[in-house]
Amino acid sequence: MPEFETTYRDLFPVIFKFLYRMLGQAQLAEDITQESFVILYHQLGEIGNPRAWLYRVASNKAKNIIKRNKTWHQIVSKNNEATVSRDMENDILENEKIRLLRKSIQSMTARDQTLLQLYMDGLSYREMAEVTGLRESSIGKFLSRAIEKCSKKLKKEFS
Amino acid sequence: MKCPNKTTLFNYLQKELDQKTKKDISLHVKECAGCQKTIDTLVNNSLLVKNSLKRLEPVDIPPTPFFFKPSPRKNQTTLRPIIARIHLKPAAAWLCATAVCVAVLLGITVFRNTKSVKPNLEEVSRHIAAMEQSYLADPKQAFHQNVLCLSVYDDNKKQVKITVTNSNEKTITENVIQLN
Numbered sequence A: 001m002p003e004f005e006t007t008y009r010d011l012f013p014v015i016f017k018f019l020y021r022m023l024g025q026a027q028l029a030e031d032i033t034q035e036s037f038v039i040l041y042h043q044l045g046e047i048g049n050p051r052a053w054l055y056r057v058a059s060n061k062a063k064n065i066i067k068r069n070k071t072w073h074q075i076v077s078k079n080n081e082a083t084v085s086r087d088m089e090n091d092i093l094e095n096e097k098i099r100l101l102r103k104s105i106q107s108m109t110a111r112d113q114t115l116l117q118l119y120m121d122g123l124s125y126r127e128m129a130e131v132t133g134l135r136e137s138s139i140g141k142f143l144s145r146a147i148e149k150c151s152k153k154l155k156k157e158f159s
Numbered sequence B: 001m002k003c004p005n006k007t008t009l010f011n012y013l014q015k016e017l018d019q020k021t022k023k024d025i026s027l028h029v030k031e032c033a034g035c036q037k038t039i040d041t042l043v044n045n046s047l048l049v050k051n052s053l054k055r056l057e058p059v060d061i062p063p064t065p066f067f068f069k070p071s072p073r074k075n076q077t078t079l080r081p082i083i084a085r086i087h088l089k090p091a092a093a094w095l096c097a098t099a100v101c102v103a104v105l106l107g108i109t110v111f112r113n114t115k116s117v118k119p120n121l122e123e124v125s126r127h128i129a130a131m132e133q134s135y136l137a138d139p140k141q142a143f144h145q146n147v148l149c150l151s152v153y154d155d156n157k158k159q160v161k162i163t164v165t166n167s168n169e170k171t172i173t174e175n176v177i178q179l180n
């Protein structure tokens, strides 16, 4: 199945990075990426746009994890512990910045977070609509507001 | 033309407008200091957000796992796929680890090599498949949805240790395979 293999090779790193930005945990991001591709493999014939489909499956899984707040905090603190024990002092400051950055973004709604991450990856409005289930005609409004909200938070946190 | 609203200007920047509107706005913006200012702000905010998200990306991107050929199975449709977590055991005896991810019930095996030395994947996968079969033959086990299948490869002894654990990391079955 050459079509699947091409999709897999091209999009594996893309979906992994997308999930990593959302979850901040490499192992988890990789697991969800693999899981999404396994499902894709079995449904490929029925899927029009595998890219949008993969983003949808991956972001739904990520959203569920983010919503389970408790798990989320566990992931973050576990991740930080591991990083701090391994890294040099300079990096701790850097990690603190990343942690704050993640916190700012995590404080937004799941919908806004997803839109921002999709925007980052250069998806078209049509694809974003397909991923999120929002109407294509509303994407511009939701996305521009999400960007405005996010930049306000970032300016406040890092000013 | 009166000033377009913020969303429309944003859509203009994203090139998500029809040709006619795009042209109208382009002409308007050239003449309107207010809209130019709004556009500057929109561009700056977008850049800030994009650069910030970029910083959340991992330093290392793992190599794309080898997607192993699926083996069709009977009675597989009602069960969810299972992906194994990858563990590297620090024990001295296991010099090199080959992480094996197994979508057990769907019959897809995904491999990732963490070191350049690697065992014969086909051979390992045959053993794993056999273990899966006996595991699945037990009706009690079919209810476990989060099964982890770990594989640790010992380069010296040319053997692979495969452990299937449940979601509480309790070992369900374990097998050491001697490779040829």
Ligand SMILES: [Zn+2]
Pocket (backbone or CB within 6 Å): B002, B003, B004, B028, B029, B032, B033, B034, B035, B036
């Ligand atoms: Zn104007």
